[in-house]
Amino acid sequence: MTAETYSVAELTRAISYALEDAFADDVWITGEISGLNRSRGHVYFDLVEPRDDIGQPATAQLAVALFKMNKEVVNRTLKRAGIARIDSGARVRIRGAVAFNERNGRLQVRMTGIDPMYTLGQLAVDRERVLRSLGEAGLLDRNARVPLPLVPLRVGLVTSAGSAAYHDFVHELDVSGLAFQLTFVDAKVQGVGAVEQVIRALRQLARTDVDVIALVRGGGSRADLATFDDEQLARTIAALDLPVLTGVGHEVDRSIADDVAHTAYKTPTACAAALVSRVRSYRDTTEELWSEIARVAQLVVRDQHDLVRIRARASARAARSSLRAADTDAGNLATRLAREATHTVARAEQRLDRRRDRSTRTAREHLAQGTARLDRSAHVVRTRVPRQITTLDRQLDLTEARLRALDPARLLARGWSITHRVDGTLLRSVREVSPDDILLTRVGDGTMRSIVTEPGHTREAGDHG
Template sequence: MNKPISVSTLNVQIKSLLETTFIQVYVEGEISNITHHSSGHIYFSIKDESSTLSCVMFKGNTKYLKFQLENGLKVVITGNITVYAPRGNYQLLCNKIEPSGQGALAFAFEQLKNKLEAKGYFDGNYKQPLPKYPKKIVLVTSPTGAAIEDMKKVASHRWPLTKFILVPTLVQGEGAAFDIVNSIKYADKLACDIMIVGRGGGSIEDLWAFNEEIVANAIHEAKTPIISAVGHEIDYMISDFVADIRAATPSNAIEIALPDINEHRIYLDSLVNEYSNRMKSILFNKEQELLNMKRLFEQNSIETKFRFIQTEINLLKSSFKTDLSQKILSSQNELILLKNSMKNSFSAFLLKTQNQVDLLKSNFELNHPNKKDKNGFVQISKNNKIISLEELQIGDKIELQTPKYIASCTLNSLEQQ
């Protein structure tokens, strides 16, 4: 009969057997019961329809994860079996985890994109407009890459009036995301009009720093309008969605940020031509107005009127000379006729007037008061007014008047015959 072994010995033998037999496994399952320990380790299980397997990923390997582990996520794990001898438990020690069916980076991209979109980072309300004529632009990029040279070249030809400030930044590799974040925060304090964050082309791994959440947060929180210019036209980064403007390339970012000096030169030339043509038109119209006013003035000037009058006078003189004799003769005849007519009329007027005077004289002589004096006849007056006897009343004071005498009396009686 064999001698029994201790539990510890059995667990050690199992540990040795499992760990030497399952040195590297490649297993697919659905994550459940995930726990992120304060130490940085991640504990979870993977399962299928029938079984569950405990898993652990230590802190040293978690830093290589490109996406967030979540319950219900189907993953493919590369690792080895390890046994915890004191408890007799075995688990899968995870070295690498990939999302099932797609690459880790692509999944991480979509995962972070959905998360930030839900937080409103892509909302147009957060987008800031770019100034039309920026005075200062800060560049957050590598000082040695091709991108900075391309941007300098485009800027020198496009709009040389703008000042550029370079913030040297690590744009790929370990620690690049943190350096980008620090550079963005520093550049945001420089009071520039525009910030361009980006780099030239490269693989998805080279560009990955611009897909990190901390970079997205820094761009979202910046007060300076930001243009994201990462890689080539076909490359889309998380920074492109969060930034105020996305540029296809770093060179395109300069084209977006700066006005085109040649277009402005053409525009200025067109303004000069338009101004010149308009001034010519105005001057021509004013000149025509002056000419019309001059002609009108000449037509109505004193000199013109004098010339017209002189012409009329000359015509009259000529006509007068021609008809002078006839007019003088005619005038003489008219004067003779007028003289005779006036003489006859005056004689008739004198005769008529003499007759009227004679008639008045005759009437005066006939009606002279001296010839009206008859015995027994007087003129009755009252209050110096001639009055008839019928108008008197008893007691009236009256005057009886002849051409030579006036008698004052009082009427004592009045009888009707």
């Protein structure tokens, strides 16, 4: 008996009829979209069996065509559910007619509808699975523990070039008037390849000298945020040693990237505004601190000037008193000498005849003694006053040196420093710090940041060394 033989056309027609009989009505199919392509208003993709490991090949797949006339119906269904569009990687439940193309021998599903609730449900399931995995690995709050710099002026930005998110973020920094330095890396934020591009951009910025990284995008549906719910992206953010701020423009839903980031903001503008607020707050605190230092320094200088004037006036009064006393002593001495001389002459005249020679010698001796005493008094006047003036000059020099020593700039230049917290609070004792506190220390030529690993101990009375 000869086996039945088909021509190619006969066999393909038979397959087509068999499929029509087996699948007379539309069927519902679940799977994962792969290789999505849009052409001339139509959409083509493969629906593959979902894989746990993305790197593994699909175990089964079907070609799907969504023609323009049915695409409008599908898009309206998605829009009502809050989904803007479906891209590769999305898990879907679609309705369609099973057909066999006799010309190319391919089996094809001609899509006519979609169940958006299935896609949203799968997103929620995937989200919970990823969050559980990150929590078990201790990654949910790792980036949040990375210290945010006190003055984050060097900002790394990851978003799509030319997007509204990019312009909103950059505009907020520009209008602040602060000296921000922006390093931008372009990356897709949704669709095929978006996850890989964002991860690559984050790692690229992590190798630069930026203080903080901002990951932002504009608004979109829950499905549009699939990139930001990716586990590999979340692990990359958590592992970075730089704080990552997110600004995803979605008022209702929160992405996994928001959960693992240092801080999450509702919009790109809010993210940039937070950076502006932090830098401006530090600037205002610093200006207030230096104004207070200047005020205190002026008070100290004024008090020292007053003290110098008081001491100078006291020294001048003492000098004048000394001079007057010296003048009085000299006058009294001269009067006394004159009186004694008169008495001596009178007595000499009375005894002139018998003691002329003796009286003459006595008078000369008294005159010599008076002259010597006058000379000594004059010497006292000439030597004492200059010494007092010299002493006053030295006191003035010492006071001036003390004033110079009190100048804050000189204190810093000589090795002194000012240490305060990131919020501007000055530190006066080791009791005011704890491990992991972030401190700023100002020295003569700049400011240093440090993290407390172990507080010191205070020196008690009697301690040595």
